[in-house]
Amino acid sequence: MATFVVVGLQYGDEGKGKITDVLSSKSDYVVRFQGGDNAGHTVYVGEDKFVLHLLPSGVLQCKGKCIIANGVVVNPKNFLKETSQLEARGYSTDHIFISRRAHVIMPYHILLDTYREEEAGNESIGTTKKGIGPCYEDKIARMGIRMVDLLNPEVLREKINLNLKLKNSLFEKYYGKPKLDADEVYEEFISLGQALVHRIVDTERELNEAIHSGKTVLFEGAQALMLDIDFGTYPFVTSSSPSTGGVCTGAGVPPTSLQHLIGVAKAYTTRVGNGPFPTELDNELGEKIRKIGHEFGATTGRPRRTGWLDLVSLKHACMINGINNLVITKLDVLSGIGEIKIATHYLTEDCKKIDYFTSSTTKLYKYTPIYETLEGWDEDIAQIKSYDELPSAAKKYLEFIEKYLGIAVYLVSVGPERSQNIIRKELF
Numbered sequence: 001m002a003t004f005v006v007v008g009l010q011y012g013d014e015g016k017g018k019i020t021d022v023l024s025s026k027s028d029y030v031v032r033f034q035g036g037d038n039a040g041h042t043v044y045v046g047e048d049k050f051v052l053h054l055l056p057s058g059v060l061q062c063k064g065k066c067i068i069a070n071g072v073v074v075n076p077k078n079f080l081k082e083t084s085q086l087e088a089r090g091y092s093t094d095h096i097f098i099s100r101r102a103h104v105i106m107p108y109h110i111l112l113d114t115y116r117e118e119e120a121g122n123e124s125i126g127t128t129k130k131g132i133g134p135c136y137e138d139k140i141a142r143m144g145i146r147m148v149d150l151l152n153p154e155v156l157r158e159k160i161n162l163n164l165k166l167k168n169s170l171f172e173k174y175y176g177k178p179k180l181d182a183d184e185v186y187e188e189f190i191s192l193g194q195a196l197v198h199r200i201v202d203t204e205r206e207l208n209e210a211i212h213s214g215k216t217v218l219f220e221g222a223q224a225l226m227l228d229i230d231f232g233t234y235p236f237v238t239s240s241s242p243s244t245g246g247v248c249t250g251a252g253v254p255p256t257s258l259q260h261l262i263g264v265a266k267a268y269t270t271r272v273g274n275g276p277f278p279t280e281l282d283n284e285l286g287e288k289i290r291k292i293g294h295e296f297g298a299t300t301g302r303p304r305r306t307g308w309l310d311l312v313s314l315k316h317a318c319m320i321n322g323i324n325n326l327v328i329t330k331l332d333v334l335s336g337i338g339e340i341k342i343a344t345h346y347l348t349e350d351c352k353k354i355d356y357f358t359s360s361t362t363k364l365y366k367y368t369p370i371y372e373t374l375e376g377w378d379e380d381i382a383q384i385k386s387y388d389e390l391p392s393a394a395k396k397y398l399e400f401i402e403k404y405l406g407i408a409v410y411l412v413s414v415g416p417e418r419s420q421n422i423i424r425k426e427l428f
């Protein structure tokens, strides 16, 4: 058995795509288990940039299969767009399959996401407007449309009618917006089903058999623990479980089958969208980090908010995920920025010093981070391949993180290209 899970430990965009790409060259399966095309996972092959949204980031190098498992919400039109873009660049997509159980993002999900965000104004979550929340809502309400339904005209027709009865009334009466035409939606989705029929398969049995027969299976998380529906900064979260626990329900594999739990964190913090961010640098230094780190959303192009590394939230994320291998990315971005701060505690509004995360998002806004200040470094580290060659201040920074979390950093990423890594321990 050789299973690997890659999850984000902050607010997304930690570099999961890059790490998945690196690990996928030795994987028989690369599996997405939650989220949808709200993800934006960047992979650089030399100068060539690829941004994967719904497709697993293993698609470029994995010699086996890429699976979009049951826990993912699938926009079929965007799936076809993404695969054809890759094919146009000379990559095969024949090895990508989608679970029959995965739920389908319908046009009314996207509209609902958009109308709600518009209505919320300053109070909005800042979603990607890809229809993720409304699609998961229908799944839980047991009225969702699954990939398998796209292959059954009668079922699809009935489900579209049922859903549109409700949604159209909401659009018309509450939002004052136009209704959707059931015939048009049906025609579009029945033909999308036909275009995907060869890819819609059962995935859970194959994945379990692969694990039992010793194949290497890599699970790729989207979003991150601080955006987790249960353990993130609710309600400023996504609507799925981007944790290692999410793998079990999202791909149909048991907890006992998960081996290497890899948590990816940036050497600092970013967040796109609204919600609390205790270590945010809403100043010139934050702007500088945004510029050097090219911190603009891979899906929406929005500028990412930037700030110092927050060990309090990172410890929470490692605990929930049971991380046993850490990856620190974008260490190169901190070169030359001077002294580096790192949050080890929060000061609560009633002046208590705490080192654990809170379930109260309203309180979190009022917490002040308490920092340790560490020496910075000026050297360009982007081409360094061995840990020993790193400036001693950079090593001290990494060792501080390891000591606080009690978890070893097994890989340090020092640039966006797939070869820009310092690997301290071969996992396979």
Ligand code: GDP
Pocket: 008, 012, 013, 014, 015, 016, 017, 018, 039, 040, 041, 042, 043, 044, 293, 294, 298, 329, 330, 331, 332, 333, 413, 414, 415, 416
């Ligand atoms: P993901 O959503 O977790 O896959 O991350 P994104 O792709 O949204 O954002 C990470 C960004 O940082 C992308 O533009 C990557 O190309 C880039 N990146 C990843 N690792 C590194 C690194 O170590 N150094 C630098 N400078 N950029 C990196």
Ligand code: IMO
Pocket: 008, 011, 012, 013, 014, 038, 039, 040, 041, 125, 126, 127, 128, 129, 130, 131, 132, 133, 221, 222, 223, 224, 227, 236, 237, 238, 239, 272, 273, 274, 298
């Ligand atoms: P990757 O996989 C960063 C954020 C949105 C918003 C909140 C809810 O690239 O790390 P949603 O559309 O999911 O309902 O939006 O979650 N968000 C992300 N932020 N990276 C992502 O994915 C994200 N996916 C969603 O900005 O705040």
Ligand code: MG
Pocket: 012, 013, 014, 039, 040, 041, 042, 298
């Ligand atoms: Mg991203």
